[in-house]
Amino acid sequence: MFGSGKHYSMEEQQGRRNVNGERELEGGQPSRNSGQTGHEPEDLKKAEESTQSQSQWRRITKVPQLLRGTQDFKKLYEPRVISIGPYHHGKPHLHPVQMIKPLCARNFLADSNQEIEALYTKIESNIEAVRKCYNKRPTIKYDNEALAWMMLLDGCSLLQFIRRKDLRKFLREHHINFVMQDLFLLENQLPFGVLKLIFEGAKFNDGLTMEEMIKKFVTDNGRLEESTLEIHLEEASHILGLLRSALLGQSQPEQERPPDKKGKSSASQGICGRFCSPCKKGKQRGIRQSFRNIKELKAAGIHLQSSRTRFLTDISFNSYFFRGYLNLPPIIVDDFTKSRFLNIVAYEMCPDAPHDYTVTSYICFLYELIDHAEDVKELRSKHILRNCLGSDEDVAHIFNDIANDVVSTGVYGHVKASIQEHYDRKVSTWIAEVRHIHFRSPWTVTAFIAAVLILFLTGVQAYYSLPGN
Template sequence: MADNNVSDHSVIQIKDEDKDDVIGENDGNMATLTKDRNDVELIVSSIRGKLHQNPPSTARSCIFRIPNVLRRHNEKVFVPNLVSIGPFQHGKKNLKVMQEIKLWYLHCLLDRKPTSETNLEYLVEAIKSMEQDCRDCYGEKIHMSSEKFVEMMVVDGCFIVELFRKTASEVPVDDDDPVFNTSWMRLVLRKDLFLLENQLPWKVVDCLFKHTKENDKPESEALLMLALKFFEPSAFEQDPQANGEPKHLLDGIRNSLLASYPQAKTHTYWEPIPSVTELLQAGVEFKCRSDTWNNMLDITFENGVMEIPPIQIEDNAESLFRNLIAYEQWDPSIQNCNIASYAVILDNLINTSKDADFLIQKEIICTKLSKEDIAYLFERLYSDTVVGYFCYAELTETVNAYYQNRWHRWQTILRRDYFSNPWSIFSLAAALLILGFTFLQTLYSLLTYY
């Protein structure tokens, strides 16, 4: 019996110890579960705090950062070298020198006091009233305080207005003005001010212009023409043409280039066309359109003749092309990729430096760059872009149909090899005459035999 009691007590003791172990394990599991639950709640709280109820950009967005897929081809054509405008490039160390000139231009404007409304309080109040609309123009949230954002809009906008007026000689230029004492500064400023990342909403510049104007000209039209005349040497030497109110300066340049361009039907499907050299072999003739009312985009093809308006290619051409093409890719309100379509046509036509040299000789391309540089420029201009609505679909279809017709190539070979000079014509005629006499002689011999 004693042994049984001991045995029973041991069993009871073991069960109590197991019970303690189970309770300990449960407490540990509960602690782990509680910790995991707390961690989950912290993560959920963190994510919820970062969620946006509104999209990061709106349909009103028109100023964007250049994506890396486009920037990687040539980053320097998207980055300002002298002046920062707007929030994307604001505060860069290499651009701080120009900040002093911008503040001096603002002082000159206020000191001149062209109107009774020209005072700093009035200008700040006017821009402050449209602050949210201005922020919505940018393709991402601007993390700047209201004070810094409005200050930046006023300083940058007044600088642009004063620069345009001084360039047009509408206001006096100080003898010590470094912008006009050094020609290179204006050249660099023209390039910096059309960069997509370096833009102000047009409403800001227009508002500041209206409150500081000295005459009774139509406000928006006068400002737009001042802007286009400022950019004219850099915008492919095209005649400035106002075409509605733009969203910013780069949009104004694009609208001016499209102003006299007849809008053709657009297509999502298109085929490339042969190069200049290949088209010449098929008998295509190239002509430079000298009509002053034609703009550079108005390329036509009819009866084997391709007419291309002249285009001025300067050192800044790649930068302007790339920023215009990037803008067409980003702005949701732009459907027809006119500039990108034009780049496609030039890229198709120019495969080698020989093609570029031919267009230069025809004065279709006017440039101081080498033919190798021109060929390289258009070869990679629209890489990694999507030309959703192509503007030259009918032209490419007509050109390809003409090129694929063998008769046109045979005519070209005959003209080149046999009718290019009088001696070739004489040799062909003599050969045909000899062939004719040989045939007649053979025929006479056969008739005589039979």
């Protein structure tokens, strides 16, 4: 075993066991060179002492049983081309990409100027912490050596995928796209503590740190501006958890559009610490919600506006008596939207996850606004939603499907209550209907003005035609 004080040549490394406990084929174990000595450097000893005393890493659980009966479960929650970690390791359909992991790992080690033996020693010294991160049954079949090699190989490969360097040497373009989807599955995660052990000593010639690369990778996949987000890697649990943090942001900016001090503003607030009720149209705990979609809100004089950021927490409502403005963060809907949202929902249902269920609440909120393609069209026209799927009906189906097995919480309850209050004003609805019927185009406006003018002139003429005038 590496780190035992012995010298291992490339040939000896090739004869060692792989993470399946089998003899490794030639080139199977990644190594930067064959001249590595087995003597532990002083800084490695310090790193071991530091990692051994660190706090317990967060658990990575499997998808909760409540969601395991979901239609298309395998398509939404299980990897298609690459396994990361022990839950799906060794499945036959993942074997082709499994074979290129050593090549990716070798490239990462070479680019980061690190030696495989030192990294293996650090991971092996933390192997009990690694085991506690996963369910016991999937890891019990791997001894410490095999599990440590799995973490090392998967961790180096994952970081190489994050760097997106030289991937086309190993994978075709369509495989790369599916790899990027697989990296954000709940059951396909590595503890961030393992990744930190691997990249904390990395020295890249291009000048970028691994933290910067991870931040760019997560913000790109969250469709966020990198400069608007501060990710605290030391608090991260895994890559999916980082994506969730990126989507939510670190603050909830106030929305003040239109800039009118007389308007009443309702920002998203009121965290619900536990699940409240099934996500159904027109139902929210403590709120008598009668609006069902965007079309009905528009009829009541409530208009959509794009929020100033893409953070899912950036939702607010402003009421101006006759008009209301619902601010929603811009979102891009593509082929991976459903899977990523549902895996974040599954993560929020886990015991060790943050307890605010904000992404779950956001999905329910959109579900309550979107009934038909017309609602999606309105979101597109206001530059709130970008449709990369095809038809607007497809997008409507996406959010209706996502919300089927999701529960509603009180995160946006205050916003919904303010919308309902405005919606209940009959005068607002009446004025909105008048504006919609008589002022929906320049021609109807002209006709209305002409009709009023004719009535006025007719009245004047009748007045002066009366006797005595």
